[in-house]
Amino acid sequence: MSDKKKTLPIILSVVLHLALIAAIIWKFIWEPNIPEHKYVDAPIQARIAQAPKTNPPPAKSEPSKAEQQKREEERLKKQQQEKERLEKLEREKKVAEQKAQEKAEAEKRAKEQAELERKKKLALEKKLEEEKREKEEAEKKRLAEEKRKKEEAERKRKEAEAEKKRLAEEKRKKEEAEKKRLAEEKRKKEEAERKKREEAERKRKEEEQRLLDELAAQEGEFFDAMEGDVKKAQALTELEKLKAQIRSKLVRLWNKPSVQGSCTITIKTAPGGVVLDTIIVGGDDIYCQTGIAAINRASPLPYSENPDVIAELRTITFTFDPSLKD
Numbered sequence: 001m002s003d004k005k006k007t008l009p010i011i012l013s014v015v016l017h018l019a020l021i022a023a024i025i026w027k028f029i030w031e032p033n034i035p036e037h038k039y040v041d042a043p044i045q046a047r048i049a050q051a052p053k054t055n056p057p058p059a060k061s062e063p064s065k066a067e068q069q070k071r072e073e074e075r076l077k078k079q080q081q082e083k084e085r086l087e088k089l090e091r092e093k094k095v096a097e098q099k100a101q102e103k104a105e106a107e108k109r110a111k112e113q114a115e116l117e118r119k120k121k122l123a124l125e126k127k128l129e130e131e132k133r134e135k136e137e138a139e140k141k142r143l144a145e146e147k148r149k150k151e152e153a154e155r156k157r158k159e160a161e162a163e164k165k166r167l168a169e170e171k172r173k174k175e176e177a178e179k180k181r182l183a184e185e186k187r188k189k190e191e192a193e194r195k196k197r198e199e200a201e202r203k204r205k206e207e208e209q210r211l212l213d214e215l216a217a218q219e220g221e222f223f224d225a226m227e228g229d230v231k232k233a234q235a236l237t238e239l240e241k242l243k244a245q246i247r248s249k250l251v252r253l254w255n256k257p258s259v260q261g262s263c264t265i266t267i268k269t270a271p272g273g274v275v276l277d278t279i280i281v282g283g284d285d286i287y288c289q290t291g292i293a294a295i296n297r298a299s300p301l302p303y304s305e306n307p308d309v310i311a312e313l314r315t316i317t318f319t320f321d322p323s324l325k326d
Contacts, residue, residue: 013097023085199317239308254293262287263280263321264280264283264318265278265280266280266315267295269314275300301316
């Protein structure tokens with residue numbers, strides 16, 4: 001469309017030039033007696049075609065002077081009219097060219113303005129698109145951050161819940177373990193007391209049987225028996241005394257635990273009261289440990305030179321319980 005607008009003034013100019021050339025040719029073809037004239041005020045470069053020469057018809061008669069003058073006046077008039085017409089055409093051509101130029105310039109300015117408006121529109125659209133993209137990106141980041149915070153809060157909540165469950169489970173296990181420990185301590189204490197009672201009963205029966213056996217052996221030997229009884233009484237008196245001394249030393253060196261319990265330990269000794277071995281009969285661990293420590297610190301235990309007493313003290317059974325410190 002723009003190329004057609006640019007070529008329109010050129011086409012109009014060519015058409016005007018062709019019309020001017022045709023008019024000049026027509027004038028000289030039909031008016032051969034008019035002398036040739038050159039017009040230099042017009043930009044049109046045209047070559048005037050000459051009409052072919054013909055032999056004029058024989059003149060009938062010479063025109064009069066008045067007729068010649070009249071013809072000359074008519075020729076000059078026509079020539080002036082043709083000049084005016086050509087001048088008018090030239091003016092119209094210039095006006096048309098000026099209008100065409102003004103139109104082309106107006107179209108150029110309109111095109112430039114349209115291009116400017118188009119660029120402004122594109123710039124505005126680009127700006128709006130960029131703002132839209134930035135808003136979408138910001139919204140995307142906001143949603144991602146919000147999602148991350150929610151996930152973080154959920155993770156912390158689950159961790160707190162898991163920690164709460166873990167602590168509750170740990171507390172339950174501790175309570176259960178403590179309950180079992182107390183029950184086990186109670187069972188061991190009852191077991192130790194039972195064994196203690198059984199051991200005391202066994203010793204009592206053994207002692208009774210031994211005394212009965214001794215009394216039976218002493219029958220028929222009165223004097224020997226009398227002497228043996230005196231020695232036996234002396235040995236028993238020294239044995240009880242040493243047992244009391246051993247008990248006192250063990251209790252003094254024993255560190256009683258802060259919890260309830262007990263432990264029965266068998267002590268193996270050698271002559272001179274040296275402790276050879278300790279055997280746990282039964283009881284609570286803490287009482288057994290502190291009891292063995294006290295026995296080791298008390299070695300050597302109080303002893304006697306009497307073989308009977310030494311024999312009795314080779315094996316000593318001792319029970320550590322809170323009543324020793326009362």
